Amino acid sequence: MRIGVMGAGSIGCYVGGRLAAADVAEVVLVGRERIRQEIAAHDLRAVDMGREHVAPAARVRFETDAAALGDCDAVLVCVKCAQTAEVAGELAGVLRADACVVSLQNGMHNAERLRARLGERVVAGVVGFNVVSKGEGVFFRGMSGPIQLEARPGARRLAGVLRAAGLEIELHEALEPLQWTKLMLNLNNAVSALSGAPTVELLRAPGFRRLVAAVIEEALAVLKVAGIAPAALRGVPIGWMPTVLRLPTWLVRIVTRAQMKVDPEARSSMWEDLERGRLTEVEQLNGEIVALASRLGVDAPLNRRIVERIHAAEAAGAGSPRLDAEALWAALT
Template identity: 45%
Template sequence: MDSDPHIVVAGAGSIGCFVGGLLAAAGRNVTLLVRPRIAAEIRAHGLTLTDLDGMAVQVRADAIGLSEDPACMEEADVVLVTVKSRSTDALGREIAQYAPRHAPVVSLQNGVTNAEVLRKRLPGRDVRAGMVAFNVVPMGQGCYHRAVEGDVVVEAGPGDLAAVMQAPGLECVESRDIESVQWGKFLMNLNNALNALSGLPLQEQLKNRGWRRLMADQWAEAYSVLKACGIKPKSFTPVPVGALPLVLRLPNAIFLRLASAMLKIDPQARASMSYDLMEGRPTEIDALQGMVVRKGAEAGVPTPINAMVVDVMKTAELAEEGLPNLTPESLRAELSQNRPS
């Protein structure tokens, strides 16, 4: 790989702007393939990248490439894919059309099937799965705030991609067991939908035992499906994957003492689905709870909680009224109504 590779971040939203911005701040040659609204915002204000530990990085608009044309991938040495899962196939076609065959393609997306979708569109190319352990909050005027700690993990392969994707404030490591890493993050991401439906910031939601108990039941249901399918997700907490529901169900006084690391979140942070609903965009519910439901059907494992969450989220999307501000009790009532008599 070139000593100064041209990195194109394809579909740069919150994660893409944050990762690409930190790489550009470290002197990397970066182009963001972005929507017109985001391009205009960055041209006007540059990028400001912050985190809950006090990091504040400024990137001038002329220090990072901006394009709304996928032809910008023609000179890419690395393509980082950060679009929503529903757009992966379409972007794969554009990568096939424009990006050089030698350029590694790295999926930094939620869900567990995106790399496989890209491989089908890009046969014979170096396509890597990846995982971003943190979430990023769009603050407006080119400001993106990392609200939860975590690293970037990419699938191990030829060359030292982790070194290319590493910068001050951005840790990147390679893994030879990326599937377990992705499934572990998948389980964590199941709370995205509950957080959006609650209308609460993540920290406030986690401090509510009613929400945690529903999170625990949803997690246990999904974990049962993964076990039935022979999938072994990696834990992202000191607690084993199968035991996390027990921790979530603890009374507040005990939970707040034992799980302080889980609560190291910016007080205003919300899951990405919250911003999808607020902006009237489709969510990634089909790639998360929808995946649990589909795999449960294949394995013969009932998934009433995840199916209910899919139904309620689809209703919220159709309503286009922003955050529903539901309670865990109202969702359990929905579950009871849908249960066969």
């Protein structure tokens, strides 16, 4: 298969890098000149909790124009949500009619936005792990987890190739409940971004856990009013999460260790966005809850204040405000 990546940043370079390093497909990455130069100088290194998958620069085709994706069998859309409509337009002009398009983005509406321009060939996806760009061609995956794809035509063949590269792939008839579950987990991204704390510390420090539990609990209450039932997370109902987070730290360690592996350096991509002076996806995460609450005539004050704080940090452009758990609790409650 020839597989394209539209938006070769953290997720796109990691997944594209795994495919290219395993040499299981021809890979075409489309992204920015800065990253093209980084990879040309240092090769593409998808680092997976201690293991490095290297795709030599000579084997990586990196372009800066979507026109390069014209002969791909499948294209993975890996841009931030705010850029989805724009790249849908770019892809509409270049893709083959039978090319499959997969959204590997967070948020609830990307596949729908892509379908508006590209039709029913669009497959929604959920990436269950996180990746940050560390410079010098290194894309660092900080936790375990699968990529979940909607079981639509085109997804099965692609799933086979992704599995051949060693990635954990699940196919699901209904993706929306899994997208809501991922959104619930992503509500902690803003806590990570505002504090600058690594994911491990968010799980270990009771002050951060109390805050994340309250944010998720508020969101779950809004979903309940809306009649939305998120999927279980590896067999555990997501509704249990606030209770789990409020357990003593030693018990939380045992429960989370059974669920996933987290590298001590892992941080959210929202933290990375603030540090790099970019706009975040807070509107598509906590903002999705605030908007849903507002449509239902209920309030979601914690998530609302988080959105305001993140926007203030974006406007300040000085990176993460690095608030500790107590300062954050005081600011948000």
